[in-house]
Amino acid sequence: MNAPAYNNRIFAEGVHGVLRVDWRLRCVTPLAIRNGLTIGYDETKINKGRGLGVKFRWREPEESGYEVAILHFGYEIADGSLQTYHYVPASSLRGALRSWTINHLVRPEFRKDMMPPEHDDDPEEKKQKAYLNRMRTALNDPHSGYRPVASLFGLAFETREEARDLAHAGRLRVDTKRFAAAQPRAIAINGKLNDGAAGPANAQRQMTVRNPLDRMTHASKEGGLHHFLEFCAGESFAAQLTILNPRPADLGLLSFWVREMNEGLLRLGALASIGRGRVQITEQSYHLWQRADLTPLQRFESVPDTSTGEVLAGLWCAYRLEAARLPEFESSLREHV
Amino acid sequence: MHNPNPFDFVPFAGHPHLKTPEEFDALGPAVSGYLEVKLRALTPVHIVGYQEPGAKEGYSFLYRQDDRPCLPAASLRGCLRAFLEALTSGWVSQATPEYPKLFHKRHIGFRTFEPLPSDGKRMSRTSPPAVNSEFKPSIRPDNRIDVASYLLGMVIEPEGGQVAHEALARKAKVWIEDAFIDQQHLVKQKYWVPDIKHATQDAFMGGAKASASNWWYLQPAEIWRRNVRTRAGFSILAEFVGEKFWGRKFYFHQDPQRCMQFYHPNSNNWRYSPDRPFYPIQLECLEKEASTETFRIYLDKIPQPLAILLAVCLFPGLNIRHKLGYGKAYGYGSVELSLQSSHLRYDETRPPDLLQDFSAKLRDWMSLAWDQSKLAASEMPVALLDWQALGHLARILGRQEADKLLFTYPPFAKRNFMQPVTFEEMQDNAPAGIRVNGHVKVNAQQGRAFAENLFEIKQPIHFRVYQEKAKGWSQITSRKP
Numbered sequence: 001m002n003a004p005a006y007n008n009r010i011f012a013e014g015v016h017g018v019l020r021v022d023w024r025l026r027c028v029t030p031l032a033i034r035n036g037l038t039i040g041y042d043e044t045k046i047n048k049g050r051g052l053g054v055k056f057r058w059r060e061p062e063e064s065g066y067e068v069a070i071l072h073f074g075y076e077i078a079d080g081s082l083q084t085y086h087y088v089p090a091s092s093l094r095g096a097l098r099s100w101t102i103n104h105l106v107r108p109e110f111r112k113d114m115m116p117p118e119h120d121d122d123p124e125e126k127k128q129k130a131y132l133n134r135m136r137t138a139l140n141d142p143h144s145g146y147r148p149v150a151s152l153f154g155l156a157f158e159t160r161e162e163a164r165d166l167a168h169a170g171r172l173r174v175d176t177k178r179f180a181a182a183q184p185r186a187i188a189i190n191g192k193l194n195d196g197a198a199g200p201a202n203a204q205r206q207m208t209v210r211n212p213l214d215r216m217t218h219a220s221k222e223g224g225l226h227h228f229l230e231f232c233a234g235e236s237f238a239a240q241l242t243i244l245n246p247r248p249a250d251l252g253l254l255s256f257w258v259r260e261m262n263e264g265l266l267r268l269g270a271l272a273s274i275g276r277g278r279v280q281i282t283e284q285s286y287h288l289w290q291r292a293d294l295t296p297l298q299r300f301e302s303v304p305d306t307s308t309g310e311v312l313a314g315l316w317c318a319y320r321l322e323a324a325r326l327p328e329f330e331s332s333l334r335e336h337v
Numbered sequence: 338m339h340n341p342n343p344f345d346f347v348p349f350a351g352h353p354h355l356k357t358p359e360e361f362d363a364l365g366p367a368v369s370g371y372l373e374v375k376l377r378a379l380t381p382v383h384i385v386g387y388q389e390p391g392a393k394e395g396y397s398f399l400y401r402q403d404d405r406p407c408l409p410a411a412s413l414r415g416c417l418r419a420f421l422e423a424l425t426s427g428w429v430s431q432a433t434p435e436y437p438k439l440f441h442k443r444h445i446g447f448r449t450f451e452p453l454p455s456d457g458k459r460m461s462r463t464s465p466p467a468v469n470s471e472f473k474p475s476i477r478p479d480n481r482i483d484v485a486s487y488l489l490g491m492v493i494e495p496e497g498g499q500v501a502h503e504a505l506a507r508k509a510k511v512w513i514e515d516a517f518i519d520q521q522h523l524v525k526q527k528y529w530v531p532d533i534k535h536a537t538q539d540a541f542m543g544g545a546k547a548s549a550s551n552w553w554y555l556q557p558a559e560i561w562r563r564n565v566r567t568r569a570g571f572s573i574l575a576e577f578v579g580e581k582f583w584g585r586k587f588y589f590h591q592d593p594q595r596c597m598q599f600y601h602p603n604s605n606n607w608r609y610s611p612d613r614p615f616y617p618i619q620l621e622c623l624e625k626e627a628s629t630e631t632f633r634i635y636l637d638k639i640p641q642p643l644a645i646l647l648a649v650c651l652f653p654g655l656n657i658r659h660k661l662g663y664g665k666a667y668g669y670g671s672v673e674l675s676l677q678s679s680h681l682r683y684d685e686t687r688p689p690d691l692l693q694d695f696s697a698k699l700r701d702w703m704s705l706a707w708d709q710s711k712l713a714a715s716e717m718p719v720a721l722l723d724w725q726a727l728g729h730l731a732r733i734l735g736r737q738e739a740d741k742l743l744f745t746y747p748p749f750a751k752r753n754f755m756q757p758v759t760f761e762e763m764q765d766n767a768p769a770g771i772r773v774n775g776h777v778k779v780n781a782q783q784g785r786a787f788a789e790n791l792f793e794i795k796q797p798i799h800f801r802v803y804q805e806k807a808k809g810w811s812q813i814t815s816r817k818p
């Protein structure tokens with residue numbers, strides 16, 4: 001008997017449960033999350049001195065000066081002034097989770113060419129049709145591993161026709177909080193804190209250098225010397241994942257995410273090749289709110305509403321999972337791949 | 338008899354060894370996880386964090402991160418990648434693209450991967466590429482890449498109007514973390530490297546820089562007749578024009594304390610002039626025999642045969658050891674990695690299995706270095722290796738008798754780098770059958786013959802001839818992997 005085709009109407013019965021995951025992530029190694037902008041800095045020339053006399057200007061680089069890529073930041077109006085703060089954008093964490101999931105859950109033949117082709121590259125839409133066929137095949141195969149990915153992260157397509165039987169919003173939402181300001185807040189260079197205009201003050205950063213060597217001469221490759229900023233190891237931030245209508249397989253996937261992040265195999269940001277982006281989940285909590293007429297997920301214990309202070313308190317029943325029991329859901333995920 | 342030069346070259350093979358990523362993927366089951374390793378200093382190790390000048394000596398402080406001394410991951414990666422590229426006839430991932438002609442500084446311009454035409458007053462000439470352009474990293478129509486790019490990633494700089502695109506970047510499958518050093522293993526005021534000071538110019542201590550006007554970095558191609566203005570008037574000199582790089586450069590191992598004695602003014606081996614006086618740079622080092630703290634090297638879905646290759650590169654057998662950091666020419670930076678633990682898995686199941694202890698398997702893999710038949714039996718693709726390059730790497734990076742050999746730069750002195758060769762001297766010493774009236778092309782044998790005949794006038798004309806006539810050369814050539 002053929003497996004049923006993928007049903008994209010995942011909210012046909014409405015939302016009947018919300019799982020809230022709270023994590024605190026601590027940077028075990030430095031973290032480089034950039035936003036595409038650069039700032040200028042001055043460097044006092046000292047004969048045969050290297051790395052001394054650097055002064056940052058938290059503004060666009062001047063034509064004749066030095067520049068360095070800066071780290072992601074946001075801004076708000078507080079106390080009548082514009083305040084900036086560093087944070088890891090939710091899209092960065094979400095993207096890392098999605099990428100890991102595709103690379104480890106989805107059958108190899110469905111891992112590539114699963115992004116919509118560029119229109120400019122495909123005037124007769126042959127590539128677009130091939131892409132849709134691949135997506136349909138992956139989604140209609142219950143063992144492709146693609147269904148959990150689609151269900152959590154959602155599926156989007158270019159046109160209504162394509163979207164009709166495949167597209168839907170995802171059940172997962174990711175939010176992040178700004179860095180916790182746990183360490184001295186200036187920019188460190190070669191171990192020394194720099195006193196220049198440091199920009200957002202809620203995370204310690206460091207400026208690191210790469211200096212590739214020419215393979216034939218071992219001289220510094222011309223134009224190769226470059227600096228970059230990164231968040232220091234030890235910085236931490238909170239993240240919240242919300243999953244609508246959670247299933248046991250979702251918790252199984254969460255368990256893998258936690259383990260793989262703690263092992264360092266699921267990293268955030270750029271420069272994993274030089275060890276950046278390893279984080280450890282130092283705190284984790286799992287709360288479930290569910291319609292009263294439904295049986296809660298296994299292993300969740302009922303908790304009084306008043307303990308959570310949440311908007312759903314009093315409306316739905318509240319439950320909590322001991323973090324240590326999260327791995328018990330992993331077998332549920334295996335049934336879906 | 339002179340000491341051999343502190344570095345030597347691993348010659349390029351005819352072509353790079355390339356495969357498509359899919360061909361690499363298909364080599365075997367994928368392995369993921371991490372190794373925990375320590376790095377031990379066989380000689381003191383220094384990576385520059387920052388330098389401070391002083392009146393009579395300079396100071397170079399070890400690299401720090403978060404105020405903790407460390408050997409940065411980028412340095413460890415670079416060391417591994419350079420070795421891997423040479424071993425597997427890989428692309429030249431880092432190369433200065435052009436050495437332009439500069440008035441009074443560089444007489445002949447050249448490019449690494451492309452020809453460079455120039456119009457001189459008397460002649461036009463196109464310098465050919467110094468390296469076969471096939472060794473330049475590129476996005477190929479057949480999508481083939483070298484092993485180093487497959488394992489360590491690549492970013493290919495867009496050229497001309499080309500916009501940066503994902504096709505120009507490939508994610509690494511080997512991730513290396515920083516190696517931190519306990520403060521108690523640092524030593525100051527004990528080790529130094531020689532340098533020279535000049536009142537107004539950036540003085541430079543060390544061997545010649547890459548130039549097409551000698552056969553030190555580039556192989557013999559031509560001899561030119563060149564009019565040069567000197568203090569005595571005009572001289573007609575022989576210019577030994579080179580075209581192709583000898584190969585990829587690596588430094589020999591040696592005892593830095595013996596080497597420093599050689600360069601110290603008190604030894605009278607090395608002459609320092611009053612306007613370029615001796616100026617040592619004191620180095621803050623990871624002390625000899627000390628180790629870093631444990632650090633991690635990650636594998637991200639690497640086919641097992643290439644995981645074996647990675648293992649033999651990280652732990653390269655009985656004799657070969659790597660060099661890292663500053664002062665390699667003076668013996669600093671000889672290092673050895675040791676495996677502390679391994680946490681790996683075969684990454685074929687969905688979702689993935691737990692990481693397990695692979696130490697026994699790792700040690701089996703390490704023991705394969707460098708037995709070709711055993712490596713083949715393990716299904717490591719031995720055809721990917723340049724076995725001749727391995728022989729050269731063993732000569733240069735072999736530790737046999739490293740404590741007994743001394744490697745020093747040819748001095749800037751008579752009969753050495755300072756020595757010009759007049760055109761007449763060159764003509765008088767031309768090999769039999771070669772008449773030189775003006776510019777002359779030479780092949781490899783002829784270039785060697787010229788250098789041998791002129792050796793009593795100037796020793797460092799031809800790099801290979803200089804090395805082969807050095808003290809201890811037979812011990813070096815007898816080194817095996």
